[in-house]
Amino acid sequence: MAASEYSTGLESVEAESQYLHVLSAFLAMEPVDSVISLARGCTGGSITDNVQRFLWEICVKSAVNGNASYAKKLLKRLINEVELENGEVLDEVYEEYALHMSAPSKENILVKDNIRITKFISFLFPDGSYEHPSCPKSGKLVIPMRCSLNMFEGDTGCSIWPSSLFLSEFVLSYPDLFANKSCFEVGSGAGLVGICLAHVKAKKVILTDGDLLTLTNMKLNLERNRLNYDDELLKEPGEAQSTRVKCIHLPWETASESKLSKYRPDIILGADVIYDLSCLPHLLRVLVALLRRPAKRESGSLETEDRDTAQDGRSSPVVAYIASVIRNADTFNAFLVLVDQMDLSITDLTGELKPPLELLPYMHSYDRSSIRLFSISPR
Ligand SMILES: C[S@@+](CC[C@H](N)C(=O)[O-])C[C@H]1O[C@@H](n2cnc3c(N)ncnc32)[C@H](O)[C@@H]1O
Incomplete structure (x- = not known):
C-alpha cells in the first residue's frame, strides 16, 4: 500500500x-x-x-x-x-x-567487514512540477543505491557524499543543460550523479574512479538501476558506441593526457573530489586535459567529433561543474591557486544557480547550505 x-x-x-x-x-x-x-x-x-x-x-x-x-x-x-x-x-x-x-x-x-546496504534515494518533485522535463509521472524518482554502512578508511567511494546529492539535484533541476550532452564524471563513487544524468538523457555518461572496489560497487548500482555499462577503456574516435554509460578505472595520478583528450566531453562533473592536498595537482591535470579545446585543423574545422556542435559550426564551451563541501580552507585555497596556475577560470555558482527544486525535503541529514557549486572553464 x-x-x-x-x-x-x-x-x-x-x-x-x-x-x-x-x-x-x-x-x-x-x-x-x-x-x-x-x-x-x-x-x-x-x-x-x-x-x-x-x-x-x-x-x-x-x-x-x-x-x-x-x-x-x-x-x-x-x-x-x-x-x-x-x-x-x-x-x-x-x-x-x-x-x-x-x-x-x-x-x-x-x-x-565494510558490509553494503541499499539505500533508496527518493527525489520528490514538488507539486506543480509535473511539467518539468525530469519529473516522472509518479512525481518521484527512486534510485536504489548500494553503499557502505560506515565510512571506513579506504571505503570513501562507496558512501554517498552530500555533494553528489547536490549535484544530482542540480542535474535533475536543469535537465536541459545535460540532455544530449557527453558527460564525464571524475571520482564518481557510488554512481548516483551518473544515474541522474542517464535519467535526463545525457548522450553519453562516462563515470570514472581511481578505486577498483568503488568501481565494482558503481557497476552494481548501474545494473540495479537497469543501466548497461560498457567498461572497455576507450573506443577510437568514429567507432560506433554500443552503450551510453561507461565505467572507467581512472586514477588521476596515472591518467595519460593523450588518452584523456580522446574523450572530448561537453561537460565534466565532480562531487566532493577536493579534499586530498596531494591529489589536487593530478586532479587539475585531468580537468585541464578534459577541458582543453580541440586544435583546429588546417581547414579551420574542429577536430572534435563528440562535442555538441552549434548550428554555426562552433562547439559549445566545455565546462566542469564541481560541487564541494569546503572542510579545510587551506586545501580549498591550494585548489584555487592550482586553478589559476593552470590558466582556468572558476566561478562560484552557489548563489546564482542553486537547484531551484528541493528534491530531498525529507533528508534532514543532508545540509544543502554546506555545499558550494563551481564552474570551471578554460580562460
Ligand atoms: C569523497 S568521495 C566522493 C564520491 C562521490 N563523488 C560522491 O560525492 O558521493 C571521493 C571519490 O574520489 C575518488 N578518488 C579519490 N582520489 C582519487 C584519485 N587520486 N584518482 C581517482 N579517483 C579518486 C574516490 O575513490 C572516491 O570515489
Missing part, C-alpha cells in the same frame, strides 16, 4: 505528503530520530496509533531495503518515545520488535 493510500482520511490532507516523507526517510536510512520526528509531523506532534501503524506496516514490514538492524533501531526508538509519553504501544509494534530481537543480526556481526 502506498503512503498516499495510507493517509487517506487520516489526520489531515497535508498528511499525505508528510507520510511520503517518512517513508522516503526510512528507505534512505536516515537517522531514526529524524524518521520519528517526520512521523510526528504527520499529526502535528503526537505519535498516534495511525503513525505507529504506518511505521510498522508500511515502513518496517514492507521495507524493500530489508536492513534488519535499522528496522530494529527504529522500532526500539518508537517504543521508547511512546512509553515516555505514557502512550500505548500497539501490540503489532511490540511483536515486531520481539521478532527482531530474537533474530540474529547479520549487520552487527559483519559491521567490521
Whole structure:
C-alpha cells in the first residue's frame, strides 16, 4: 500500500505528503530520530496509533531495503518515545520488535567487514512540477543505491557524499543543460550523479574512479538501476558506441593526457573530489586535459567529433561543474591557486544557480547550505 493510500482520511490532507516523507526517510536510512520526528509531523506532534501503524506496516514490514538492524533501531526508538509519553504501544509494534530481537543480526556481526546496504534515494518533485522535463509521472524518482554502512578508511567511494546529492539535484533541476550532452564524471563513487544524468538523457555518461572496489560497487548500482555499462577503456574516435554509460578505472595520478583528450566531453562533473592536498595537482591535470579545446585543423574545422556542435559550426564551451563541501580552507585555497596556475577560470555558482527544486525535503541529514557549486572553464 502506498503512503498516499495510507493517509487517506487520516489526520489531515497535508498528511499525505508528510507520510511520503517518512517513508522516503526510512528507505534512505536516515537517522531514526529524524524518521520519528517526520512521523510526528504527520499529526502535528503526537505519535498516534495511525503513525505507529504506518511505521510498522508500511515502513518496517514492507521495507524493500530489508536492513534488519535499522528496522530494529527504529522500532526500539518508537517504543521508547511512546512509553515516555505514557502512550500505548500497539501490540503489532511490540511483536515486531520481539521478532527482531530474537533474530540474529547479520549487520552487527559483519559491521567490521565494510558490509553494503541499499539505500533508496527518493527525489520528490514538488507539486506543480509535473511539467518539468525530469519529473516522472509518479512525481518521484527512486534510485536504489548500494553503499557502505560506515565510512571506513579506504571505503570513501562507496558512501554517498552530500555533494553528489547536490549535484544530482542540480542535474535533475536543469535537465536541459545535460540532455544530449557527453558527460564525464571524475571520482564518481557510488554512481548516483551518473544515474541522474542517464535519467535526463545525457548522450553519453562516462563515470570514472581511481578505486577498483568503488568501481565494482558503481557497476552494481548501474545494473540495479537497469543501466548497461560498457567498461572497455576507450573506443577510437568514429567507432560506433554500443552503450551510453561507461565505467572507467581512472586514477588521476596515472591518467595519460593523450588518452584523456580522446574523450572530448561537453561537460565534466565532480562531487566532493577536493579534499586530498596531494591529489589536487593530478586532479587539475585531468580537468585541464578534459577541458582543453580541440586544435583546429588546417581547414579551420574542429577536430572534435563528440562535442555538441552549434548550428554555426562552433562547439559549445566545455565546462566542469564541481560541487564541494569546503572542510579545510587551506586545501580549498591550494585548489584555487592550482586553478589559476593552470590558466582556468572558476566561478562560484552557489548563489546564482542553486537547484531551484528541493528534491530531498525529507533528508534532514543532508545540509544543502554546506555545499558550494563551481564552474570551471578554460580562460
Ligand atoms: C569523497 S568521495 C566522493 C564520491 C562521490 N563523488 C560522491 O560525492 O558521493 C571521493 C571519490 O574520489 C575518488 N578518488 C579519490 N582520489 C582519487 C584519485 N587520486 N584518482 C581517482 N579517483 C579518486 C574516490 O575513490 C572516491 O570515489
